[in-house]
Amino acid sequence: MSLSDEAKERLADIVTLQPTKNKELQDRWGMESGSEVHQYLESELSDYYYRDDDSLIRATAEGVDLVDVEPSVPPEDEEGGVPDRIRVPRLHAQVLDVLAGPDERSESVVSVLQKLREGFDADPDVEAVRDALGSLRRKNVVEVEYRTVPTYRLAVEREAFEVEAMEA
Secondary structure, three states: OOOOHHHHHHHHHHHHHOOEOHHHHHHHHOOOOHHHHHHHHHHHOOOOEEEOOOOOEEEOHHHHHHOOOOOOOOHHHOOOOOOOEEEEEHHHHHHHHHOOOOOOOOEOHHHHHHHHHHHHOOOOOHHHHHHHHHHHHHOOOEEEEEOOOEEEEEOOOHHHOEEEEEOO
């Protein structure tokens, strides 16, 4: 199956964001819905992606080989352990910088948003911060604690992994 330039770029997005969800790809690709993402995946990239046991989207080994990007989480770290290195969008890296540590009290999405506004002079919307926290949780570097609202903190010390911020 020969891929168009657009399909290769989108496959590269899957590789760099994996494990990911339809919503993350929908936002990245400017699509209207998660079903539009699903239709695209099935029609253009069916041989190069799969859904893991948690229904998260990942590139196949052949898909990774087709594009010239490194996976966000190295393959040896994908089985639930803490990765040594992750590649994430700049907002995600900023979230990691301000998020409570593993021994601190977990904090709400709004609390993280306020810290981002103060520390980085950034003004992302609440959904972008919530999505970033969810993505980081899937990469096993953030954990959630359910209180009145879901709250988050680092799963491990900041020094336990390296963060490479990608341009959006």
